[in-house]
Amino acid sequence: MRLAKRIEKLPPYLFVEINKKIAAKRAAGVDVVSFAIGDPDLPTPKHILDAMWKAAQVPANHRYPESDGLPEFRKAIAEWYQKRFGVTLDPDKEVLPLIGSKEGIGHIALCFIDPGDIALVPDPAYPVYAIGTMFAGGESHYLPLTAENGFLPDLDAIPQNVLKKAKVLWLNYPNNPTGAVADLKFFEKAVAFAKKHDIPICHDGPYTEIAYDGYKPVSFLQAKGAMDVGIEFHSLSKSYNMTGWRVGMAVGNAQMINALMRVKSNLDSGIPQSIQQMAIDALRGPQGCIADNVKVYQRRRDKLVPALNRLGLKVLSPKAALYLWARVPEGHTSASYAAKLIDEAGIVVTPGRGYGEHGEGYIRLSITLPDDRVDEALKRLQALKPGK
Numbered sequence: 001m002r003l004a005k006r007i008e009k010l011p012p013y014l015f016v017e018i019n020k021k022i023a024a025k026r027a028a029g030v031d032v033v034s035f036a037i038g039d040p041d042l043p044t045p046k047h048i049l050d051a052m053w054k055a056a057q058v059p060a061n062h063r064y065p066e067s068d069g070l071p072e073f074r075k076a077i078a079e080w081y082q083k084r085f086g087v088t089l090d091p092d093k094e095v096l097p098l099i100g101s102k103e104g105i106g107h108i109a110l111c112f113i114d115p116g117d118i119a120l121v122p123d124p125a126y127p128v129y130a131i132g133t134m135f136a137g138g139e140s141h142y143l144p145l146t147a148e149n150g151f152l153p154d155l156d157a158i159p160q161n162v163l164k165k166a167k168v169l170w171l172n173y174p175n176n177p178t179g180a181v182a183d184l185k186f187f188e189k190a191v192a193f194a195k196k197h198d199i200p201i202c203h204d205g206p207y208t209e210i211a212y213d214g215y216k217p218v219s220f221l222q223a224k225g226a227m228d229v230g231i232e233f234h235s236l237s238k239s240y241n242m243t244g245w246r247v248g249m250a251v252g253n254a255q256m257i258n259a260l261m262r263v264k265s266n267l268d269s270g271i272p273q274s275i276q277q278m279a280i281d282a283l284r285g286p287q288g289c290i291a292d293n294v295k296v297y298q299r300r301r302d303k304l305v306p307a308l309n310r311l312g313l314k315v316l317s318p319k320a321a322l323y324l325w326a327r328v329p330e331g332h333t334s335a336s337y338a339a340k341l342i343d344e345a346g347i348v349v350t351p352g353r354g355y356g357e358h359g360e361g362y363i364r365l366s367i368t369l370p371d372d373r374v375d376e377a378l379k380r381l382q383a384l385k386p387g388k
C-alpha cells in the first residue's frame with residue numbers, strides 16, 4: 001500500500017517512541033519513574049465531574065452537538081476571559097469551542113497555509129504547529145528560542161524573503177517545553193510585527209493558570225491591537241486536570257475564528273454536550289482547585305530543581321507551566337543524557353531535541369507525576385554522582 005507523502009514525512013510522534021522505551025524497561029523488571037509526558041496526575045475536581053454526570057442524564061445531550069458549541073459555553077468562555085484578563089469577547093463571533101485545543105491548533109493551518117507558504121514556528125516547540133503546517137502543504141521557518149534571548153523569538157532576525165511568504169506566526173507562553181514566560185511588552189512587539197508584515201498570530205496559551213510564586217501570566221489578547229491580528233488557543237486541560245475530556249477553545253479575531261469554524265464544521269461535529277456542560281461549570285464554578293494544584297506542582301518543582309542542579313544540569317526555576325527545562329552537562333547530548341538517566345536511575349525524561357534543533361542540549365521533565373514517585377526519583381537522583 002502506498003501512503004500519502006504527508007504520512008511518510010511524519011516524524012515518529014515523540015511520545016510513542018518514549019512509551020516504547022518505557023515498556024521495554026518495565027518488561028525487563030525496572031521500576032521506571034517517568035517525567036516524560038505533560039498530563040496532570042491529579043483528578044478532575046468533583047464539582048466538575050458532577051456537572052458532567054448530571055448533563056449526561058439529559059437525552060438532548062445524547063445527540064449531535066453543533067460544531068460551534070453550545071451558546072452557553074461560548075458565553076461562559078467570554079465571561080471567564082473578561083474576569084481573568086479584562087478581555088472583552090463577543091461570544092458568537094470571537095469564541096470557538098474546540099475538541100481540546102490541539103484539534104484547533106492542528107486544523108488552523110488549513111485556514112492560512114497554501115502549498116509553498118511558510119509558517120513561523122518557534123524551535124523548540126510543541127510539535128503540532130509544524131505538523132499542521134506540513135499537512136497543509138506548507139513549510140516551517142524555525143525561530144530559535146535560546147537561553148540568551150529568554151526563550152523569546154527574535155522577530156527582527158527573520159529574513160525578508162521568508163517574511164514575504166510567511167502566512168502565520170506561532171507563539172506559546174507560558175512556554176512548553178522551556179517554561180519561559182512573556183510579558184505584555186513582548187506581545188505588543190509581536191502585534192506591531194504582525195501589522196507591519198500582515199502576518200496573523202496564533203498564540204497558544206494553555207498554561208496561563210499554572211504559575212508559581214504569585215506570578216500571574218498575561219493573555220496575548222491583552223496586548224493592544226491583538227484582536228486585530230490574532231487569536232489565542234486556550235484549554236481546560238491543564239487548569240482543571242481535564243486532559244482526558246478534550247475541551248478547549250480559540251478566542252480573538254473574528255475573521256480567523258470564522259475561518260477555523262468553517263474548517264471544523266466540515267470535519268467534525270463538536271464536543272459532546274455533557275462535556276461542554278462540565279466545562280461551563282469549571283469556568284463559572286469555584287476556582288480554588290487551580291490554586292490547590294499549583295501548590296502541589298510548586299512543591300515538586302522546588303524539590304527537583306536543586307537535585308538537578310547538584311548533578312551539573314543547569315535548570316532555572318520556572319515561573320509557570322509544568323516543565324523543567326534542564327541544560328545537560330558538557331560532553332552530553334539530549335539523547336545521551338536521557339539514556340544515562342534511564343539506564344542508571346530508571347528515570348525517563350524527554351530529550352529536548354525532540355522539540356526541535358534548538359532543543360539539543362536540553363532535557364525536559366514534566367512535574368505531573370504523583371508525589372511518591374517524585375520522591376522516589378529524588379532519592380535516585382541524589383544517589384547519582386554529579387558531572388558526566
Ligand SMILES: *Cc1c(COP(=O)(O)O)cnc(C)c1O
Nearest residue numbers: 100101102126176206235237248
Ligand atoms: C497541553 C498542550 C496543548 C493541548 O492541550 P489540549 O487542550 O489538551 O489539546 C496545547 N499546546 C501546548 C503547548 C500544550 O502543552
